[in-house]
Amino acid sequence: MSKIRIAIQKSGRLNQDSVQILKDCGISIDNGKDQLKAETRNFPMEVMFLRNGDIPQYLRDGVVDIAIIGENVLVEKGEGIEIAERLNFSKCRVSLAIPKEVDYTDINDLTGKKIATSYPNTVNSYLADKGINAELHQISGSVEIAPNIGLADAICDIVSSGSTLFKNNLKEVEVMLTSEAVLAVSPLISSASKKILDKLRFRIQAVLKGRT
Numbered sequence: 001m002s003k004i005r006i007a008i009q010k011s012g013r014l015n016q017d018s019v020q021i022l023k024d025c026g027i028s029i030d031n032g033k034d035q036l037k038a039e040t041r042n043f044p045m046e047v048m049f050l051r052n053g054d055i056p057q058y059l060r061d062g063v064v065d066i067a068i069i070g071e072n073v074l075v076e077k078g079e080g081i082e083i084a085e086r087l088n089f090s091k092c093r094v095s096l097a098i099p100k101e102v103d104y105t106d107i108n109d110l111t112g113k114k115i116a117t118s119y120p121n122t123v124n125s126y127l128a129d130k131g132i133n134a135e136l137h138q139i140s141g142s143v144e145i146a147p148n149i150g151l152a153d154a155i156c157d158i159v160s161s162g163s164t165l166f167k168n169n170l171k172e173v174e175v176m177l178t179s180e181a182v183l184a185v186s187p188l189i190s191s192a193s194k195k196i197l198d199k200l201r202f203r204i205q206a207v208l209k210g211r212t
């Protein structure tokens with residue numbers, strides 16, 4: 001019998017809740033520590049533990065059929081990938097922030113400024129939409145340090161509790177988007193996997209209903 005291949009985050013914010021929602025759906029993962037691919041019990045599924053940022057490409061190439069991923073990652077590089085279910089966890093915002101002591105009136109204040117981010121496409125389209133020209137610096141993590149070390153005037157990153165902004169003396173000035181974990185689907189999913197996906201969606205909907 002065929003199996004559906006699902007990608008979930010290897011480590012990080014979504015990992016635990018992703019494993020939990022599968023468990024709540026009656027699907028337990030048989031994985032040893034550091035195992036990147038695992039079988040499941042009670043459901044025709046194979047789980048791949050991957051880096052967040054790599055998941056959109058795996059979906060696009062059809063290497064995995066579905067994935068649990070942050071919507072923010074799909075907005076950044078998930079063109080053509082559809083969302084099957086919103087999962088109501090790992091809620092966050094993707095925001096622009098500047099040093100606390102700098103005055104801010106509106107987005108025009110960012111004209112000509114340097115913005116450090118791991119989300120260049122998201123920032124570019126937001127700024128283009130508002131007709132603002134700014135200079136982007138792409139970095140892959142610890143973005144909030146950039147203004148303190150003179151690398152940028154502003155940053156754009158994920159805000160969840162707000163504690164990273166606070167600790168780095170930054171204030172949130174624009175919320176570009178709000179995000180949550182979603183179940184995303186490969187455009188190349190087979191009809192056999194699609195049938196399994198429908199069963200999974202049915203279980204997920206029941207679990208989410210039970211949680212509210």
Ligand code: PRP
Pocket residue numbers: 140141142143144157158159160161162163164165
């Ligand atoms: C993430 C994100 C923010 C922070 C937001 O960073 O990039 O910096 O969490 O969460 P908060 O509002 O609750 O503080 P992470 O710790 O995952 O590290 P990274 O940026 O180095 O990937």
Ligand code: MG
Pocket residue numbers: 141142143144157164
């Ligand atoms: Mg960070």
